[in-house]
Amino acid sequence: MSGVFLARLGKLWLACILFFLYAPIAVMAFMSFNASQYYQLPFDFSLKWYEKLAGNQEIVDAATRSVMIALATTVIATILGTAASVALFRYEFRGKRFLQVMLFPPIAIPWLITGTAMLIFFFGVGLGRGTPSVIIGHVALALPYVIVVVSARLATFDATLEEAARSLGADSWTVTREVTLPWISSGVIAGALFAFAVSFDQFVVSYFLSEPGDSTLPVLIYTSIRKGFTPEINAISTIIIVVSMAVMLFAARFSNFGGER
Amino acid sequence: MSANLANQERLRIFGLLSPAYLWLTVAIFLPLSAMLYFSFLSDVPFGDADWHHTTKNYQAFFQTKTYATLLWKSIRLGLTVTAVAVLVGFPCAYVLAKTIKGRSREALFLLVILPFWSNSLVRIFSWAIVLRGNGVLELGLNAILPFQVDVNLMFSTPAVVIGLVHSYLPYVILTSYLALQAIDDNLIDAARSMGANKLTILWRVILPLSLPGLLAGAVLIFVPVVGSFMEPRILGGRVGTYYGTVIEDQFVAVFNWPLGAALSFILLAVVLLILAIASPVLKRAQT
């Protein structure tokens, strides 16, 4: 087999994968613009499902709540995560390795387990279900991502710059504000976008922690799906996927998780 | 000497780190401990419920075969999804890392992992539209093929596998791509200069060097799949009862939280065992 043939075959394979990844999403988006309730072809363009969406107070409320929760999560997780990353980068101390390993469980343990554990604990301390619990959970899931992304950016930072600033008389806050933060700002922005995406797309933990009738968008979609499909779900799902892909595309511009640049 | 300064520094470290780690403790580590405690209770200790310490929740797992069978079913599902994702994803990562050059590589790579960062629930739902009877897949095939076929994959194990592979495929592509990209092209040229053919190079050079990344991807797929419940529910229908869905039921339908906690903890034990076995590999993949 010639190298050229193999390379073509490889590219064909890649094209198939991309088709596999995007086709169902495309179909869903396509169907959300189809007038027929039962996905009948021929295609009849209509915005009626989107119009219906706007009139569905339950969905609008859930969407607003999801965005609010995601924004709160973003702000809290980005601030706490950046502070922790700076400390992990700047100082040498005992137990540092342990703290770094402790970031792993929230990412690696299936959300089913973390979600149910949070449900039990929040009930145990009297907080119960509801938006505060959801935010607490989302921040915990987003924190490790923020720390990983910001730390990756910090790894490219020359620590002697901080020493130089200190030798010139800058106190620790001035050093952070004038020297460290300007360098890692792109990483912080990427981390914030990751945090937003983690929260906005989060289903499992929200599912266990949100109150019935007061749920986030993904939870509402899940319960609607189990009742039966409607093209309205297509419409809102299409909106969600467009929003979260846009957020991640933006994040990709600020971090180099695409490997080398 | 300079005890003051050392103290100040300690205070600063504490001030920067404690908010994040306190949060993780309250939201992750204390809940996990609470769950362990709960799994040894007879009933929820809220209100005026009567409760005492017991091991019957764990006995339930070992006495009836139902739970063990379902756990095994979930593990088998995890193995199947992982195997399919690795077989499909590794060649794709290879093509990205070694065949495609320049700026298009970056764009294609982003395109491949972008879905991973979008809503998983919505993506699973999109498969429901494609796979259902009289759905897009059936209509599409019948439009192409000269004979009528009846494709209704919805509510079947293949549907669950397809949905999960779709969800987690980008993981293995991501980790394999990073590992493959780290392989110096000169190594491949060197092997060729010594007369090795493509297959030998693949087996003796590329695969061993990218194995840590590949295995890391496999573990990162296997673990969440074993704990999945939303995907089987939506795409599996009646055949979609897995270990994860049973745990879900304990919390949202049956309200037997202690049993749910015990089942969750057994799952956690399995997950931790797998992570522990894989940790040397994961560590190597990090570097």
Place this chain on the structure above:
Amino acid sequence: MAEVSVNNVTKTFGSLKALDDVTMDFPDGGFFALLGPSGSGKTTLLRAIAGFIFADSGTIRIGDQPVENVPVEKRDIGMMFQNYALFPNMTVSDNVGFGLRVRKVGAAEERRRIGEALDLVQLGQHGDRKPHQLSGGQRQRVALARAIVTNPRVLLLDEPLSALDKALRVDMQFELKRIQREIGITTIFVTHDQEEALTLSDKIGILRDGKMIQAGPPRDVYSNPADLFTATFLGEANILDALAGEGADIKIPHGFPTGGTLAVRPENISISQTEPTANGLSKCQAVLERRVFAGAMATCILQSNGNRIKVISRDQDIPSDVAEGDRLWLTWPVEKTLSVPSGRH
């Protein structure tokens, strides 16, 4: 400007003694070198003076002030780093003015002093550039301007020239010396390059394994090394312990310590084909093994009674007809004999 004194400073990292009871004085206005191989503790000492490292015991004073409990940013020092550590997000002027802004000297004063400092390092026209637009030598000057613009009490340099190529390095050595003279600032710099240390400094401290082996003016240290390590680290030295043999006459200098070792530097030995007769010379015979021509200078490697001896001299001072394998006479003035107290090797 101020003097710096380091007294009995010890610092351990785990089981490693990075500084072991180090004492050295740095009088006001002087130019000092800390010299040693890598891992000798020279950088640790500099960082302890700067305040990045806190000693386990001992005292460090800048001026009259003990600084053990003073953090870096309050020590009023200027420091230059090996990689210059210029802030990449700031212009040259903003880099230089950073310490002034922190001290809140006011905008007009800040501009004036930035201008002065840049003029001093001959970069007056480059204030608006970003560091990445400068050459290595220019970056180095910016770093120097930034370190001195605040009129610090002491200037600390961590291998400041090691990133430059050889020609530029020699230029910068003179430049550095000129600026230091001009502003009269107490300057301490770390280097592993003994030539650089000898060229620049008024006083050298030689460190090894965390210990201060010897401190003194370059000429003293060079001609009276405290031990064999110093003798061989500061330039080369031929050990004369086992030199004997036919016609050898090794004179022992006055005040030679008991149990010491005799040594002589390669550039102090002369080569002749006939036995020299002058008084006050030590002499021995040796066989020429190899002669290496290097422009104006030549290096000869000789064997004498099982010892390898290295001689460096002007090429024209070596008789042109000597050939490898010839038996030659080596002589050196007795006062050029190094008497090295035997310590740890």
